[in-house]
Amino acid sequence: MSETTSFSATVSGTIDNGILVVTLDNAPVNATSGDVRAGLEKALSHAESSASVDAVVITGAGKTFIGGADIKEFGKPALDPTLPSVIEKIENLEKPVVAAINGAALGGGLEVALACHYRISSPTAQVGLPEVKLGIVPGAGGTQRLPRLIGIPAALDLIASGRIAKPDEALKLGIIDQIAQNDLVPAAVAVARNLVGKSLRRTGALDVAPADAAELEKISGKILAKARGQKAPAEAVRLVTSATRPLAEGLADERSTFLTLRDSREAAALRHVFFAERESSKVDGLEGVEPRPVKTIGICGLGLMGSGIAVAALGAGYAVIGLDQTAEAAEKGRERIIGLLERNLSSGRLDQAGFEAQKARLSVTASDADLAPCDLVIEAVFDDLNVKIDLFQRLDRVIRPEAILATNTSYLNPDEIAAATAHPERVIGMHFFSPAHVMRLLEVVRCARTAPDVLATGLAVAKKLRKLPVVTGVTEGFIGNRIFSAYRREAEFLLEDGALPHEIDAALENYGFPMGLFAVYDMAGLEIAWARRKRQAATRDPAERYVEIADTLCEAGRLGQKAGRGWYAYPDGKRTVDPEVTAIIEAARAKKGITPRSFSTEEIQQRMLQAMAAEGEALLKEGIAARPSDIDLVMINGYGFPAHKGGPMFARS
Ligand code: 3HC
Numbered sequence: 001m002s003e004t005t006s007f008s009a010t011v012s013g014t015i016d017n018g019i020l021v022v023t024l025d026n027a028p029v030n031a032t033s034g035d036v037r038a039g040l041e042k043a044l045s046h047a048e049s050s051a052s053v054d055a056v057v058i059t060g061a062g063k064t065f066i067g068g069a070d071i072k073e074f075g076k077p078a079l080d081p082t083l084p085s086v087i088e089k090i091e092n093l094e095k096p097v098v099a100a101i102n103g104a105a106l107g108g109g110l111e112v113a114l115a116c117h118y119r120i121s122s123p124t125a126q127v128g129l130p131e132v133k134l135g136i137v138p139g140a141g142g143t144q145r146l147p148r149l150i151g152i153p154a155a156l157d158l159i160a161s162g163r164i165a166k167p168d169e170a171l172k173l174g175i176i177d178q179i180a181q182n183d184l185v186p187a188a189v190a191v192a193r194n195l196v197g198k199s200l201r202r203t204g205a206l207d208v209a210p211a212d213a214a215e216l217e218k219i220s221g222k223i224l225a226k227a228r229g230q231k232a233p234a235e236a237v238r239l240v241t242s243a244t245r246p247l248a249e250g251l252a253d254e255r256s257t258f259l260t261l262r263d264s265r266e267a268a269a270l271r272h273v274f275f276a277e278r279e280s281s282k283v284d285g286l287e288g289v290e291p292r293p294v295k296t297i298g299i300c301g302l303g304l305m306g307s308g309i310a311v312a313a314l315g316a317g318y319a320v321i322g323l324d325q326t327a328e329a330a331e332k333g334r335e336r337i338i339g340l341l342e343r344n345l346s347s348g349r350l351d352q353a354g355f356e357a358q359k360a361r362l363s364v365t366a367s368d369a370d371l372a373p374c375d376l377v378i379e380a381v382f383d384d385l386n387v388k389i390d391l392f393q394r395l396d397r398v399i400r401p402e403a404i405l406a407t408n409t410s411y412l413n414p415d416e417i418a419a420a421t422a423h424p425e426r427v428i429g430m431h432f433f434s435p436a437h438v439m440r441l442l443e444v445v446r447c448a449r450t451a452p453d454v455l456a457t458g459l460a461v462a463k464k465l466r467k468l469p470v471v472t473g474v475t476e477g478f479i480g481n482r483i484f485s486a487y488r489r490e491a492e493f494l495l496e497d498g499a500l501p502h503e504i505d506a507a508l509e510n511y512g513f514p515m516g517l518f519a520v521y522d523m524a525g526l527e528i529a530w531a532r533r534k535r536q537a538a539t540r541d542p543a544e545r546y547v548e549i550a551d552t553l554c555e556a557g558r559l560g561q562k563a564g565r566g567w568y569a570y571p572d573g574k575r576t577v578d579p580e581v582t583a584i585i586e587a588a589r590a591k592k593g594i595t596p597r598s599f600s601t602e603e604i605q606q607r608m609l610q611a612m613a614a615e616g617e618a619l620l621k622e623g624i625a626a627r628p629s630d631i632d633l634v635m636i637n638g639y640g641f642p643a644h645k646g647g648p649m650f651a652r653s
Contacts, residue, residue: 011039018054029067030060034079055192059100066109083140091115096195100188111140119176128164132232135267139258143239144250152211160223269646276629291460298374301381302333308436314358322364330364380408389420406430425451441637442467473624490611492547498596507604512642522566530554612648
């Protein structure tokens, strides 16, 4: 092995048996920042002109190959050399270039690899073109080279969905040529050595196999329906399906589409979400705080929520002890959990061995004492203060003093629950969203007396459960339900002011919500919110504007889809505007002497958005939410706010 040559601050090379091994070292993910591009270009020029170099291997330092273009550079003036020009140089080099994919090769990272003449990966690598998730399309040849390598239908599926493929799939599809069983770089060097003097397979020169038009139509239709008006997936479909044209033409179109999308509001919103997700786990006061070890999780209450939490915990490798009030209820809970695991088995998300292992880690009981081995107990029992206090006081007597108690309450005050226990510093809130084994959001509630390492443990467990944790302070409904209340209130004001439920829902769906608010109410059922309103009636400020329409609907038995009618009628199961509801709304307006006016779609969207953002501002001022982007994550991941709009705090700016 020769001495190391630096081509730039982030790109270096060594010669091994006549092969120049170029290593990109640009922490944290070896993104192709300006310095990387410049270094890579220099390395290629060196390889081209040096008689002592027969071939090149490109690899990444650390656990990533190349994480893609440097997203932080987007929005700044582009510095030469551009990524497409470096990639063109790789493809056209007269000497073999081999990609040694040691970890994630994503976006521009995979585009670099696609231009190499051979791709060998480690067994743990992952490849993908996730650009659409950032509101853009691949901008350095991905939409043109991938179809040349694996055909249009498979390329379309990967590029328009942005999904990541593991090495086995990548090999099967033909994205990579080989998976190295032993050390990757020596294997890549051997491959490169073997390619010297042979004719090189340049991806850009391959013919694109023509695809069946009906099949393409079917795949594209599915992608566009899912895109809900986003531009990037539609552009990806257009570029990939037209990859049969000459390479230069396709590349030029791809680049200009990439640049236009990169500067769009949609892309800015999705970049905001990308960085927000990484920012949310940085919590004040937790620097250097070690989480407590957690191996066994107790779950109290094995209803829908508790069972979902159990499935998430089993999937993350924890042992789970489920507690319910009676042996029969506990057994029913066990059956519900096994049922969910079986669904994972039949859908292929879990293999037989995984299923058996998870089943073996589950036990259920009706006896508090059996929770003694737990490191963390999460309660998901009936949302009543006395029920929860009683449970936590019983748990105080059976679990170790350092074990953590978490409440999954949605609306109660966890400080009051904590205050009634022997060790309030070990109490946190873990507010899951239903179904808990599916929904990614988890509000982690920092109570007044929660110890820092207890909060750190809540966050660490959430991550292991593959959730997106957002820390919230204590307030009624925490971040999400407080904003949701403001959203709901504004929708009801709009009803009184002149808009009808289907107009408000249409405006929300047009904005990108998967379903309008009133349709969601009907699906979930109106009775729980009705019961809450009745409880709150005694303490409600009479000077506050209160809309009675929902109460009138409930009194008339219109409790939602289950009752066959709610905000809408459902003849043949189809959501339909009901004149009876319109009459109830008109009567409510008349009772208050409101003269209705009409609202444009845009006006409805703006009023809803402003209501959410104003409540978000209040949460920031009260110190409940740490940063606006945390609020955005909650609304996107828990309440259907469209990610490509960036969340209510981003969207109002
Ligand atoms: N550019 C700039 N910064 C990036 C980045 C990128 N492409 N990818 C990740 N980072 C940063 C993150 O913001 C984070 O920074 P922080 O530590 O300051 O918070 C840090 O790198 C580590 O990121 P993760 O926490 O996500 O690290 P993981 O190890 O969990 O995951 C990864 C690594 C799988 C590479 C993941 O970061 C990822 O998916 N990155 C984005 C991949 C992507 O979308 N690439 C396409 C970019 S666009 C493109 O390439 C256009 C091209 O076609 C021209």
